[in-house]
Amino acid sequence: MKDFFYAIQDLFVNVLFAPFDALRALELENWFAANIVSWLFLIIGLVATVYWMGQLKIFNDNNEEDKSISSHSFL
Numbered sequence: 001m002k003d004f005f006y007a008i009q010d011l012f013v014n015v016l017f018a019p020f021d022a023l024r025a026l027e028l029e030n031w032f033a034a035n036i037v038s039w040l041f042l043i044i045g046l047v048a049t050v051y052w053m054g055q056l057k058i059f060n061d062n063n064e065e066d067k068s069i070s071s072h073s074f075l
Contacts, residue, residue: 023037
């Protein structure tokens with residue numbers, strides 16, 4: 001039973017956390033290269049937000065949304 005838990009530990013420490021260890025080592029050499037992942041996520045989030053706002057504007061311009069006060073049955 002103890003070998004099972006050691007196998008789980010080995011999986012996480014040596015396989016699944018290896019990219020994080022590589023980023024940690026890279027940060028000591030080059031801060032900008034280590035944070036490129038964060039910048040990519042920021043750019044993806046910004047693009048998704050702009051796209052979402054554009055789609056909301058399209059639906060708003062077409063007057064497809066029911067904006068009456070009693071639009072929901074629970075009101």
